[in-house]
Amino acid sequence: MLKEERQQLILDKIGADKKVTLVALSKELDVSYDSIRRDIIELEERGLLRKVHGGAITNSYLPMKVRQRMGIPNPEIVRIARKTLRLIQPGQTILMDGGTTPLYIVEQFPKEMELTVVTNNLPLAVVLADHPHIEVMVLGGSFYKRYQITMGQTVMDQLAHLRVDWYLMGVVGSHPDEGFSLRNHEETLLKRRMMQTARQVAVCLTTEKLHTPAAHRICGLEDVSLLITSLNPSDAQLAEYQEKGLEIW
Amino acid sequence: MLKEERQQLILDKIGADKKVTLVALSKELDVSYDSIRRDIIELEERGLLRKVHGGAITNSYLPMKVRQRMGIPNPEIVRIARKTLRLIQPGQTILMDGGTTPLYIVEQFPKEMELTVVTNNLPLAVVLADHPHIEVMVLGGSFYKRYQITMGQTVMDQLAHLRVDWYLMGVVGSHPDEGFSLRNHEETLLKRRMMQTARQVAVCLTTEKLHTPAAHRICGLEDVSLLITSLNPSDAQLAEYQEKGLEIW
DNA sequence: ATGTTTTTTGCATTTATTTGCAGACCTAAT
DNA sequence: ATTAGGTCTGCAAATAAATGCAAAAAACAT
Numbered sequence: 195m196l197k198e199e200r201q202q203l204i205l206d207k208i209g210a211d212k213k214v215t216l217v218a219l220s221k222e223l224d225v226s227y228d229s230i231r232r233d234i235i236e237l238e239e240r241g242l243l244r245k246v247h248g249g250a251i252t253n254s255y256l257p258m259k260v261r262q263r264m265g266i267p268n269p270e271i272v273r274i275a276r277k278t279l280r281l282i283q284p285g286q287t288i289l290m291d292g293g294t295t296p297l298y299i300v301e302q303f304p305k306e307m308e309l310t311v312v313t314n315n316l317p318l319a320v321v322l323a324d325h326p327h328i329e330v331m332v333l334g335g336s337f338y339k340r341y342q343i344t345m346g347q348t349v350m351d352q353l354a355h356l357r358v359d360w361y362l363m364g365v366v367g368s369h370p371d372e373g374f375s376l377r378n379h380e381e382t383l384l385k386r387r388m389m390q391t392a393r394q395v396a397v398c399l400t401t402e403k404l405h406t407p408a409a410h411r412i413c414g415l416e417d418v419s420l421l422i423t424s425l426n427p428s429d430a431q432l433a434e435y436q437e438k439g440l441e442i443w
Numbered sequence: 444m445l446k447e448e449r450q451q452l453i454l455d456k457i458g459a460d461k462k463v464t465l466v467a468l469s470k471e472l473d474v475s476y477d478s479i480r481r482d483i484i485e486l487e488e489r490g491l492l493r494k495v496h497g498g499a500i501t502n503s504y505l506p507m508k509v510r511q512r513m514g515i516p517n518p519e520i521v522r523i524a525r526k527t528l529r530l531i532q533p534g535q536t537i538l539m540d541g542g543t544t545p546l547y548i549v550e551q552f553p554k555e556m557e558l559t560v561v562t563n564n565l566p567l568a569v570v571l572a573d574h575p576h577i578e579v580m581v582l583g584g585s586f587y588k589r590y591q592i593t594m595g596q597t598v599m600d601q602l603a604h605l606r607v608d609w610y611l612m613g614v615v616g617s618h619p620d621e622g623f624s625l626r627n628h629e630e631t632l633l634k635r636r637m638m639q640t641a642r643q644v645a646v647c648l649t650t651e652k653l654h655t656p657a658a659h660r661i662c663g664l665e666d667v668s669l670l671i672t673s674l675n676p677s678d679a680q681l682a683e684y685q686e687k688g689l690e691i692w
Numbered sequence: 693a694t695g696t697t698t699t700t701t702g703c704a705t706t707t708a709t710t711t712g713c714a715g716a717c718c719t720a721a722t
Numbered sequence: 723a724t725t726a727g728g729t730c731t732g733c734a735a736a737t738a739a740a741t742g743c744a745a746a747a748a749a750c751a752t
Contacts, residue, residue: 197710198495199462216728226712231729247719248728316565316581323588332565332593334583334601339572344581348601352583445748446700465738475702480739496709497738675750 200225201233208243208252210269215249252402273424274398275299277443278362281396281420284308286359289388291315292343292381293364295398303328312358314344314384345384353391361392363418367408368399370434373415375408382410389417396420404431415440444472447521450482457492457501464498488554490573502573522673523647524548526692527611530645530669533557535608538637540564541592541630542613544647552577561607563593563633594633602640610641612667616657617648619683622664624657631659638666645669653680664689 200223207214216234220227238245243252275298282288287310290296297318300311305325313319314333322330335348363385367375374397376382389395395418404423420441425432427442436442449472456463465483469476487494493502524547531537536559539545546567549560554574562568563582571579582601584593612634616624623646625631638644644667653672669690674681676691685691 196462196464196495196498196500198493198500202500227728228713229711232711314583316569319586320565320569320591323586323591326588330586330588332581332583332586334563334581334593334597337568337572337579337581339575339579342569342572344583348583352597476738477703478701481700 195223195225197233200229201237204230204233204237204250205242208250213246213249213251217248270400270424271295271298272302274400274422275302277422278396278398279303281360281422281443282307282309283359286310287312287357289313289356289358289361289392290318291362291364291385291388292341295364295400296362297321299362299398300325312356314349315342316344317342345380349384350387353387356391358392359394361388361395363388363395363397363412365397365399365408365412366403367406368397368403369405369407370415370438372407372411374412374418376410376412377408379410382412385412389413394419396422398422401425401431404435444474446482449474449478450486453479453482453486453499454491457499462498462500466497489550489552490554490570491550519649519673520544520547521551523649523671524551526671527645527647528552530609530671530692531556531558532608535559536561536606538562538605538607538610538641539567540611540613540634540637541590544613544649545611546570548611548647549574561605563598565591565593594629598633599636602636605640607641608643610637610644612637612644612646612661614646614648614657614661615652616655617646617652618654618656619664619687621656621660623661623667625659625661626657628659631661634661638662643668645671647671650674650680653684 203223204214204219207219216227216230220230223230234243234245234250237243238250243250271294274295278299279302285308289312290300291313292315296313296315300318300321303309303322303325306327307325308327310329310331311318311322312331312333314335316332316337319330319332322328333344333349333352335344335346337343338345363374365374366377369375376385397418397420399421401424415435415438418440420443421432421435422443423432427436432442452472453463453468456468465476465479469479472479483492483494483499486492487499491502492499520543523544527548528551534557538561539549540562541564545562545564549567549570552558552571552574555576556574557576559578559580560567560571561580561582563584565581565586568579568581571577582593582598584595584597586592587594612623614623615626618624625634646667646669648670650673664684664687667689669692670681670684671692672681676685681691
């Protein structure tokens with residue numbers, strides 16, 4: 195078994211269970227405790243997980259490429275995708291941006307669904323090539339390879355002429371008081387612009403982001419219409435959001 | 444067994460299993476460990492896989508998906524791609540459009556190449572995500588799923604502000620008297636526009652297209668600077684093109 | 693076709709990485 | 723203080739990678 199393969203399995207397991215223990219892993223993958231330990235150290239150095247005594251836990255943020263290689267979407271994202279589907283009415287126009295969540299959501303779209311999707315996320319457009327009744331509009335601009343999206347002034351200009359029903363916004367960080375945030379400043383500008391072109395905005399969030407704000411603020415809770423998570427809307431972790439009057443699914 | 448053929452098998456295997464080990468491959472394909480190792484190095488330089496200790500793993504699953512749709516690169520296209528590479532100088536800006544030939548050409552790009560690529564071909568942009576020194580500009584517009592390219596007025600508008608060194612044009616049909624042609628009318632409009640934004644235009648052609656015009660004419664021979672085929676420039680099949688004064692590689 | 697040039701291949705040698713293990717070490721709970 | 727669980731360090735064996743070279747095979751031009 196290749197070292198990288200093993201490390202990928204560790205990441206998969208962490209993605210599914212949120213935590214792993216070294217002893218369990220070394221038994222399961224049938225390699226020495228030390229090898230696993232060294233793997234975990236390497237992965238931590240690359241920022242892909244957090245090492246704790248006797249094991250490791252998820253790190254809230256994983257770059258897209260790593261997730262993509264994982265192949266199987268984690269169950270949390272599948273739940274979010276299913277809820278999001280209920281939101282969309284046939285014939286509508288929706289705007290989707292970067293990240294893996296939108297990618298999994300469109301993968302869940304039924305093949306016969308009739309829809310127009312506007313996106314700056316190239317993999318997303320390519321995935322939708324298999325859906326004959328979905329019209330796709332690609333926003334052109336400089337290609338930001340890390341997230342496989344386009345950005346820049348050209349994208350902004352194209353948005354000026356658009357009016358969509360929903361904007362499904364992906365975010366990196368979120369906090370009940372501080373609102374939604376990202377790692378990258380330029381992308382916040384883009385997202386703010388996207389919000390303006392949409393009649394309604396929905397944010398899709400994985401649980402670990404709920405109380406971890408990122409560096410650059412996009413907007414406050416009051417600016418979005420709907421929050422979609424994998425949790426039950428009445429879950430305690432969502433209470434603070436609930437109180438601020440945000441609709442939650 | 445040809446090198447190209449072997450490399451294709453390696454890519455196929457990686458596409459299926461997400462990983463390969465060098466020892467297994469050298470046994471399976473019955474060539475020395477070193478040859479396989481050198482193949483892997485080459486493929487990595489083109490960004491088609493990631494080399495790891497003892498083997499190789501997939502780089503990103505999307506280009507693989509696209510690749511499967513593309514099928515095996517026939518040796519003719521590989522020859523064309525190699526010739527085209529000689530044309531491009533570091534630091535230039537080139538415009539590439541739809542089709543599989545451009546995709547094979549960019550696959551041949553060494554990873555260190557410095558270049559700006561403008562394209563309406565989404566898989567092409569995604570493939571180039573692994574080339575850190577290549578800047579990619581995506582032309583946005585309606586997505587034509589069949590060819591995985593964008594088209595329409597939006598694309599045209601973006602071209603208005605552009606000026607590139609080379610336009611590598613793909614065509615469906617060609618004839619020494621009638622010039623170059625396509626099956627789709629709207630695409631001819633786009634290609635004509637693309638020609639205007641480029642200082643020089645090169646056409647890449649496979650042999651079977653040399654005397655088979657398609658329905659919609661793009662332009663005459665006099666409008667392109669260079670013709671690239673898999674044949675020797677002095678080949679009899681190219682004589683008529685030669686006579687009309689078209690430069691041939 | 694035929695000889696020339698270029699590319700590819702396999703091998704031997706050297707160098708580097710990975711792995712498991714043993715023992716020292718740390719820390720917290722008895 | 724002792725002990726149990728986990729971590730860290732150094733080491734040696736096994737495995738893999740890089741390098742240089744000569745033979746073989748393709749590709750090329752004449």
